[in-house]
Amino acid sequence: MTPRTSDFQLLDHCLTDAEFSELPGFYRNKVRDAYQLPDRRRLLISTDRQSAFDQVLAAVPHKGQVLTQTARYWFDQTEDVCPNHVISYPDPNIVMVKDLDMLPIEIVVRSYLTGSTNTSLWSMYDQGNRVLYGHEFPEGLKKNQQLVEAIVTPTTKPAQGGHDAPITESEILETQLVTPAQWYELVERSLALFARGQELAAKKGLILVDTKYEFGLDENGAIVVADEIHTPDSSRFWIAETYQEKFESGEEPYSLDKEFLRLWIVGQCDPYKDPIPQIxxxxxxxxxxxxxxxxxxxxxxxxxxxxxxxSMRARIREALAKELPEYF
Structure with missing residues (x-):
């Protein structure tokens, strides 16, 4: 579909800054601006900033609202599988959440041999590696090939500005990043969330290819899923009817996720060595x-x-003033 003139005008109205001096505990991630409140609550505002390869590259119209509302759908659909951190949604771009003690690993569940980042299965396999995240892979596999079963491929959580790195189950247990009981519950919860995601996506003609989960502990020490879940930023979604034909022809399946942008970038440069051009x-x-x-x-x-x-900033400020009148 050819973009309309009004679409281009939206690029000038993206939300790139959600810092409000009235609120305490401000900190900024690549996509979200957040506030640490003193009563074990945290405020997350999804901006339209777009990151890839650990860099903020541009602003995308409606990005923050899509992320918040997609995550909201999935939190609602999976709350019987794993408790989540949501308290309320004061605005289409805002979620108020419980302040958890976040666990120091991210859980990535994968069911296909794909990806373009240096921690993805295909990138590592294509370089000749056959033991990935502690899992052994046979010779002769092709990009985008379905795995025998979904597997857990954890990564470390980077410090601000750092990069995540592959880690194995044995390394997690040896270094005591989490307790054995926590680790096995994380695996069980992640695979159950992924199974629910694949089930519901399949009913809509989609394949949930892989996804990332972050977890924390609540005030009672219970494991709770946090951040976002099954969004196009944290997951890959393929149009199911395009998969087989595209796989057999060696083409990329038609996708509705962040990989579209990653592949565009990889087609222009080496994002780990070269400056990324303007999109x-x-x-x-x-x-x-x-x-x-x-x-x-x-x-x-x-x-x-x-x-x-x-003004999106004005709208969000008004929502914040209603939710947190003591600060405004």
């Missing part, structure tokens, strides 16, 4: 439309775009 407006609009299409296909709801005549 064309047409590419950012197409990317935005993919995220919206995923939300609508998954939820069956029409995505409600915000009024472009209303």
């Amino acid at each position: 064309p407006a047409e590419t950012l609009i197409e990317f935005s439309n993919k995220y919206i299409a995923l939300f609508e296909r998954l939820t069956g709801l029409e995505f409600e775009k915000p009024d472009p005549l209303v």
